[in-house]
Amino acid sequence: MQARLQWRKFVSNFMLTMTGVCAFVSVAVLFFILGYLLFNGGTSINWAFFTQLPKPVGETGGGMANAIVGSAKLLLAASLFGVPIGFLGGVYLAEFSGGAMASVVRYAADLLNGVPSIVIGIFAYSLVVLPFKHFSTLAGAFALGLMMIPITLRSTEEFLNGVPRMLREGAMALGASKWQTIATVIVPAAYRGILTAILLALARVAGETAPLLFTAFGNRFWSGGWTQPTASLPVMIFTYAVSPYEDWHRQAWAAGLVLLGLILIINIVARTILSRGIAVPR
Amino acid sequence: MKRLTGALLAVLVLGVILCAAQNALLINGAGATFPYPIYSKWFDVYHGKNPNIQFNYQSVGSGAGIKQVTEGTVDFGATDGPMNDEQMKAFQDKRKTSILHFPTVLGAAVPTYNVPGVSSSLNFTPEALAGIFLGKITKWNDPAIAGPNKGVSLPANDIVVVHRSDGSGTTYIWTDYLSKVSDEWKNKVSRATSVNWPVGLGGKGNEGVTGLIKQTPNSIGYVELIYAVQNNVTYGAVKNSAGAFIKADLASVSAAAAGAAKEMPDDFRVSITNAPGKTAYPISSFTWLLIPAKIDDAGKRDAIKGFLKWMVSDGQGYAESLSYAKLPNEVAQKVEKAINNVQ
Amino acid sequence: MATATPTIPSAGPLPGSRSFLSRVRDGDEIARLVTFLFAASVVLITILLVYQLWVNSALPRQKFGLRFFVTQVWDPVMDEFGALPFVYGTVVTSAVALLLAVPLGIGAAIFLAELAPPRISDALQFLIDLLAAVPSVIYGLLGVFIVVPLMRTVIYPALNKPFGFLPIFKGPSYGVGFLTAGIVLAIMVIPYIISVSREVLLSVPRDQREAALAVGSTRWESTWKVVVPFAKTGIMGSIFLALARALGETMAVTMVIGNTPKIAASLFAPGYSIAAVIANEFTEATGDLYLQSLIALGLVLFLLTFIINGLARLLILVTTQKGSGSD
Numbered sequence: 001m002q003a004r005l006q007w008r009k010f011v012s013n014f015m016l017t018m019t020g021v022c023a024f025v026s027v028a029v030l031f032f033i034l035g036y037l038l039f040n041g042g043t044s045i046n047w048a049f050f051t052q053l054p055k056p057v058g059e060t061g062g063g064m065a066n067a068i069v070g071s072a073k074l075l076l077a078a079s080l081f082g083v084p085i086g087f088l089g090g091v092y093l094a095e096f097s098g099g100a101m102a103s104v105v106r107y108a109a110d111l112l113n114g115v116p117s118i119v120i121g122i123f124a125y126s127l128v129v130l131p132f133k134h135f136s137t138l139a140g141a142f143a144l145g146l147m148m149i150p151i152t153l154r155s156t157e158e159f160l161n162g163v164p165r166m167l168r169e170g171a172m173a174l175g176a177s178k179w180q181t182i183a184t185v186i187v188p189a190a191y192r193g194i195l196t197a198i199l200l201a202l203a204r205v206a207g208e209t210a211p212l213l214f215t216a217f218g219n220r221f222w223s224g225g226w227t228q229p230t231a232s233l234p235v236m237i238f239t240y241a242v243s244p245y246e247d248w249h250r251q252a253w254a255a256g257l258v259l260l261g262l263i264l265i266i267n268i269v270a271r272t273i274l275s276r277g278i279a280v281p282r
Numbered sequence: 283m284k285r286l287t288g289a290l291l292a293v294l295v296l297g298v299i300l301c302a303a304q305n306a307l308l309i310n311g312a313g314a315t316f317p318y319p320i321y322s323k324w325f326d327v328y329h330g331k332n333p334n335i336q337f338n339y340q341s342v343g344s345g346a347g348i349k350q351v352t353e354g355t356v357d358f359g360a361t362d363g364p365m366n367d368e369q370m371k372a373f374q375d376k377r378k379t380s381i382l383h384f385p386t387v388l389g390a391a392v393p394t395y396n397v398p399g400v401s402s403s404l405n406f407t408p409e410a411l412a413g414i415f416l417g418k419i420t421k422w423n424d425p426a427i428a429g430p431n432k433g434v435s436l437p438a439n440d441i442v443v444v445h446r447s448d449g450s451g452t453t454y455i456w457t458d459y460l461s462k463v464s465d466e467w468k469n470k471v472s473r474a475t476s477v478n479w480p481v482g483l484g485g486k487g488n489e490g491v492t493g494l495i496k497q498t499p500n501s502i503g504y505v506e507l508i509y510a511v512q513n514n515v516t517y518g519a520v521k522n523s524a525g526a527f528i529k530a531d532l533a534s535v536s537a538a539a540a541g542a543a544k545e546m547p548d549d550f551r552v553s554i555t556n557a558p559g560k561t562a563y564p565i566s567s568f569t570w571l572l573i574p575a576k577i578d579d580a581g582k583r584d585a586i587k588g589f590l591k592w593m594v595s596d597g598q599g600y601a602e603s604l605s606y607a608k609l610p611n612e613v614a615q616k617v618e619k620a621i622n623n624v625q
Numbered sequence: 626m627a628t629a630t631p632t633i634p635s636a637g638p639l640p641g642s643r644s645f646l647s648r649v650r651d652g653d654e655i656a657r658l659v660t661f662l663f664a665a666s667v668v669l670i671t672i673l674l675v676y677q678l679w680v681n682s683a684l685p686r687q688k689f690g691l692r693f694f695v696t697q698v699w700d701p702v703m704d705e706f707g708a709l710p711f712v713y714g715t716v717v718t719s720a721v722a723l724l725l726a727v728p729l730g731i732g733a734a735i736f737l738a739e740l741a742p743p744r745i746s747d748a749l750q751f752l753i754d755l756l757a758a759v760p761s762v763i764y765g766l767l768g769v770f771i772v773v774p775l776m777r778t779v780i781y782p783a784l785n786k787p788f789g790f791l792p793i794f795k796g797p798s799y800g801v802g803f804l805t806a807g808i809v810l811a812i813m814v815i816p817y818i819i820s821v822s823r824e825v826l827l828s829v830p831r832d833q834r835e836a837a838l839a840v841g842s843t844r845w846e847s848t849w850k851v852v853v854p855f856a857k858t859g860i861m862g863s864i865f866l867a868l869a870r871a872l873g874e875t876m877a878v879t880m881v882i883g884n885t886p887k888i889a890a891s892l893f894a895p896g897y898s899i900a901a902v903i904a905n906e907f908t909e910a911t912g913d914l915y916l917q918s919l920i921a922l923g924l925v926l927f928l929l930t931f932i933i934n935g936l937a938r939l940l941i942l943v944t945t946q947k948g949s950g951s952d
Contacts (some may be wrong), residue, residue, distance in 0.1 A: 016817055033763070046676075092664040112671050122903070135310070180652070209762045217312075497774070
């Protein structure tokens with residue numbers, strides 16, 4: 001009897017230690033990735049990387065300035081497209097709608113969220129690239145914006161619903177109309193959560209490569225305006241990584257480091273904002 | 283709220299600035315990875331001479347080049363496998379004008395390999411190459427390979443075949459050659475930019491294949507000559523129709539083109555694989571730019587015609603340093619006249 | 626206008642109690658309409674997407690019908706297209722990924738939910754969420770430069786020498802292949818399993834654990850035999866979520882799977898997945914049948930992820946409700 005108990009205790013300690021190992025391994029992977037990128041990419045990050053255009057094949061040097069700016073433009077345009085739709089849609093769900101329509105919209109958003117990014121790329125290609133006969137920044141932004149909508153929408157709804165009733169009722173009691181209440185009281189109260197959601201959506205699409213392959217295409221030069229193809233960090237990383245040129249590999253690591261750094265920073269900022277809690281207006 | 287509006291305004295202003303008109307004319311092209319080294323050099327030099335013109339070339343494979351120029355999403359395409367009649371008709375139907383082929387340089391597809399302990403150049407017969415890519419010859423020390431390579435110690439390892447996973451003109455050249463030297467290949471697989479490979483791994487672009495070969499011991503694949511040279515991958519010699527084992531270089535590729543020059547068809551679509559000639563390299567090919575016959579945008583039209591004129595004259599001077607053979611003189615002259623067909 | 630009287634005309638929506646015009650003037654009706662339009666646009670876009678996929682894949686449906694799903698050939702020259710190698714590759718790599726990720730993920734979730742003090746648990750969860758944010762192209766990068774050589778030098782010999790007689794471990798290794806892709810995918814989906822499982826485990830009511838401990842079970846026994854089964858459906862949900870993510874993953878897979886449309890029993894063999902073939906061949910598919918066959922593959926993938934996502938949410942919902950219910 002005592003022996004059996006000893007055995008059970010041993011098993012218990014062993015298995016629980018194993019779970020600790022699992023957790024440790026999972027977290028260690030993150031640090032490994034970061035460390036590896038830093039080690040390989042850190043030395044390649046120099047001023048040239050940020051300011052120069054890619055050099056022709058076989059020549060060393062050059063940078064990814066156009067890809068960095070290209071990614072920035074894509075994200076900007078994607079937000080301008082995706083955020084208003086997601087935000088206002090979320091406002092509708094939280095404030096104005098009743099059962100049936102709300103379920104339909106939520107379901108559609110979940111569906112959209114689950115679409116593999118490559119399929120979104122196909123959609124954007126047939127909707128934006130073909131009719132206009134152009135690969136373009138806009139097409140890429142459209143694809144990325146689509147991917148931002150579901151996250152923004154659901155989060156907006158959730159955070160607006162989380163605003164305490166007394167705030168609404170207080171505003172109404174003072175004579176504010178519904179939309180005034182929403183605009184001046186409820187949204188400001190929920191803005192932390194909504195901002196977090198937008199930032200997280202942004203971080204998610206910043207690293208997307210597949211949809212850009214058929215939309216923004218690629219560009220060795222600066223991409224002027226919005227209707228021309230553009231280079232972007234993720235696509236450049238992909239192109240350079242599968243090449244046989246050592247110099248391009250080096251630059252791929254550097255770009256990976258820059259991209260990952262950017263995404264991690266956005267994530268950390270977003271989650272810190274959120275953890276400070278929903279702001280209650282003065 | 284005010285801060286938010288302010289931030290939004292700043293973002294919009296930034297957007298407008300980024301949007302600010304670039305006076306440069308951007309001309310987009312896509313296609314073959316085969317000539318990518320020389321095209322990227324040409325476009326870079328040409329841009330230096332004409333700062334207002336930018337040729338943005340994406341090396342995505344000949345298949346994509348043909349497809350995208352047909353769709354009209356790029357201004358020009360590039361391919362090492364000439365468009366077949368069906369594809370040309372599709373272009374005509376879609377764009378209401380015809381597509382013109384302009385040969386630019388000559389290149390070669392070479393058998394590259396990574397065999398532990400072998401650093402010399404192996405000799406390959408057509409039968410050996412066909413057998414390997416058909417999956418019938420599976421070991422490096424097979425007699426078909428060992429036969430012409432007496433004195434080289436070949437291991438008894440399994441051969442890892444590497445081919446292109448994307449639609450490729452280099453694939454076209456390779457399968458065109460194999461179709462000419464092997465009936466079984468011709469019937470089973472045939473020639474195209476994208477085929478149903480009996481065996482092997484797929485790499486994306488010449489770059490992907492070279493990368494895979496460098497990383498995979500016992501592998502063999504086919505890449506454009508310059509990729510093998512630039513990346514220090516060993517490549518072998520191939521037996522030509524006259525029976526000599528020839529390694530690809532400028533002289534042997536030019537020899538392969540020499541015969542074709544005299545009989546060049548007007549549309550420039552010709553295959554020079556397995557060309558006659560004692561010193562000809564059997565897996566050589568022209569590579570072409572695909573230009574629509576009618577270009578509505580005057581600025582783009584003039585820029586493209588200007589580039590073509592430069593390409594066929596001064597541009598040819600850059601070819602040899604990158605291991606591409608220049609166009610034979612007769613062909614270059616014909617090309618220059620044909621530029622006027624672009625309206 | 627508001628006054629300090631008990632009746633406040635413009636506040637609180639009493640339907641029909643105010644005229645349409647007065648509501649418009651207050652902007653409410655406009656606000657409702659505007660937000661409705663944006664919400665409706667989400668639905669419209671989604672419908673449009675499914676419609677486009679369906680309509681643009683008509684040719685292979687007409688030509689091949691259901692044969693499309695069982696044909697192994699992918700031949701652009703002969704215009705013969707079949708989905709089987711890609712479905713196989715997608716399924717196999719996802720299965721391998723889950724086999725590796727589930728034990729690791731659930732183990733970590735148990736640690737975070739049951740053992741770790743709350744602050745450490747939150748901190749670790751934060752880090753794991755960051756892992757989920759790493760873009761897939763970076764996983765691909767690491768796959769190419771770390772996992773592929775590792776596979777060739779360490780993993781393959783370790784598995785092939787002793788177990789090479791098994792069909793799944795037979796044959797040569799190229800570094801790339803099903804197993805490599807599965808390993809990379811496993812790393813990518815672990816965060817999803819951990820974060821959702823942790824949440825459902827945390828939502829299991831305390832009295833369940835306490836009851837188990839009260840009758841003399843060890844810590845592990847109460848966790849494994851009581852808490853985890855209680856959260857079983859939710860954990861299943863997290864696995865489905867991870868599966869959906871693995872199915873749709875494109876970039877990391879295409880860089881390490883070998884890009885060969887063939888079905889092979891060995892995990893070391895190169896293969897292809899639906900997402901990878903679309904990424905590689907979409908821009909160059911000349912000929913309508915070729916292109917539409919690729920889009921048909923996209924539709925298949927979409928349907929697969931749709932079904933699995935639906936199941937996932939259902940399961941997670943059931944568990945967290947069960948847990949939060951009183952008992």
